[in-house]
Amino acid sequence: MTITGLDVRDVRFPTSSELDGSDAMNPDPDYSAAYLTLHTDRTHSGFGFVFTIGRGNDVQCAAIAALAPLVVGRRIDGPGDVAELSFALLHDSQLRWLGPEKGVMHMAIGAVVNAAWDLLARELGEPLWALLSSLTVDDLLAQVDFRYLTDALSPSEARDILEAAVPGRAERKARLRTDGFPAYTTSPGWLSYSDDKMVRLAGEAVAAGFAAIKLKVGGSREDDRRRLALARRAVGADFPIAIDANQRWDVAEAIDWLGELAPTNPWWIEEPTSPDDVLGHAAIRRGVAPMRVATGEHVANRVVFKQLLQAEAIDVVQIDAARVGGVNEVLAILLLAAKFGRPVCPHAGGVGLCELVQHLAMFDYVAVSGSMDGRVIEYVDHLHEHFVSPVVIRDGRYLAPEQPGFSAELSATALAEYEFPNGVNWRQKDKA
């Protein structure tokens, strides 16, 4: 089929009014999506988005719109066409200057690539995780841009990893369809929640079957110690509690602060410092061992992930579905994680990130790492109602999605209510 049009809509949810999503760096986010539709000459359209937290979502929309001349008119009939699209967008020499491979323009490329995968999966009638898990090793390798990776991962090493996972693909697909994939929840842990609300939600998370919970830290040491102690009491000595500092600290400060929190035995410390600071993460990891270090939701591209792994700076690789150059670059990162033997635990939450990353984690399990050990997908329980095919959580696990596509489509109602600034919700706010 041929892509006949690309349109973009600025969608914003007024989450700041409830302080959902509040953390040490992001006190009042309005969770938003720069949302795009690829129109075609066939029945199906493809959907994709960049998640932002409010201001600047219009800039992100402009970046997606700027890609239209490179997208409209292309045929998408198979995975090779998506690979070609991805390379054409990443290697456009003039647009590359705006990153390279980072920030607004790179996220725009990721959203378009993801929308092309959504489109292809819909056309082929398969959920994306299953489609990706059925591709040949050659088709998968063709998606990856190995530029800047070969000192850590050569194409032949990547081939070995993928080939090693071919046996057992069918069994793992079947297991996903019966058991789903383990999840952890961040819902109890937002920094602005009262102690009582946090403790209540932590207990509910354990009862609901989640594999772990996560608490935000980094606002004040005293609050962190108190909240972690309360949470530890609520969930018991052995239940995993991850903590997340959202880039709040410098290196020495992180090591010192985490020393105070170590007695509550955090499962991992996430984003202790700048996502660009490979050497800083490595120093922190050495300084807080055996506490594990995780990062990734703000890591700009595969080159930075490569170094985080080369420098032994992280224990847990947190891919994001809307930060890097889409499924294709995520595949490169999954391969790097497999090469270095680190589990991938996707970042989610926001708008629709749970919907997207479930496909990526399940594909990783079936066709790349081949393992579910130590893997969990983040889960946050808001805004799912705005999606046509929202995630389904049962007994604290993500059920394998069965609807065709990448689960990226927003409902017509959501668009009518929350398009910014002319949706019903925002017009009413203006009047209020």
Next chain:
Amino acid sequence: MTITGLDVRDVRFPTSSELDGSDAMNPDPDYSAAYLTLHTDRTHSGFGFVFTIGRGNDVQCAAIAALAPLVVGRRIDGPGDVAELSFALLHDSQLRWLGPEKGVMHMAIGAVVNAAWDLLARELGEPLWALLSSLTVDDLLAQVDFRYLTDALSPSEARDILEAAVPGRAERKARLRTDGFPAYTTSPGWLSYSDDKMVRLAGEAVAAGFAAIKLKVGGSREDDRRRLALARRAVGADFPIAIDANQRWDVAEAIDWLGELAPTNPWWIEEPTSPDDVLGHAAIRRGVAPMRVATGEHVANRVVFKQLLQAEAIDVVQIDAARVGGVNEVLAILLLAAKFGRPVCPHAGGVGLCELVQHLAMFDYVAVSGSMDGRVIEYVDHLHEHFVSPVVIRDGRYLAPEQPGFSAELSATALAEYEFPNGVNWRQKDKA
């Protein structure tokens, strides 16, 4: 004075028609500026811009425009107001998500901060380099965001560096005003120039008094060997020839390729690989020693520069005036370079980068590093005629600019001709 308005114009020069600026990654750039004006309630306006190479300049303009609500209404009466503006823009929690501190949004912030410095310097009647060089150590320190830097550079170490350079400021200012600052030129070296043109321009550069020339490499090994040998013959055995691969290589490829070029004794190899690859640069530097390694024009922020220095990955720090968060972040990078004892040799060329970086290099000389040893500013001889106060080169050196401001203002004629898509030049192209 109060900033009463911010407007942005998309300005593009059709440089691709002449293949000026062609290199191994950028075959056909249209040098462009996302150009902003800060209007005030006083006589002066402030000017700033992001340099891009064509497509996407509109996205960069949208990012600058998105900052207007955070800028308009602010007072700019002294350096402290610029520091406040810089922090407000960098620490806006919602906009930060779009980087953080990288790509389109970060460059937009840099352009606004630079425009505020331009404004203040005009109001105070001083060229920016001289204004910065006259600030107190406290005023300078207040400009720097030390977040994520303290494992390499503490505020007190920064203070020591600046205080050590206070004695002799007056002598160095006077020396700049008599002797100017040494320059090297990239004009001979574009990849699409014929051998004859390259050799002719190389000879002219030596005759004109430039301290070095630079050739683009990375297209083909055979061409690089031939061109370097020709250039070496043209300029003599001892004249410095830098080479620039514009991020073309992976690590092993860089080491191998550079081994073939080493016999012509390159002065430095610039951008051998991804600007995000700290560990890759370190490996390349070890692999090509004693050849020096330079990078910086695409380095996203001070955190990556910090690591390049910590990892001993580079010998030469190439600041850019329009890539990071403006003068304030450049100051952080100058301090890091001074701490690690590496010379700063700014990247220039493009649209107006020579005009901007001359101020930064001269300020570094007067008030930060205190040294001109091994320091040169890049010079490329096009598009200067479009600026109200273009750089002046004499005997291969930048003369110290004496006009008030940051030399960032485009002429009214340039705007009328090259604003995209409605300037005279572009309307004529449409008709042609």
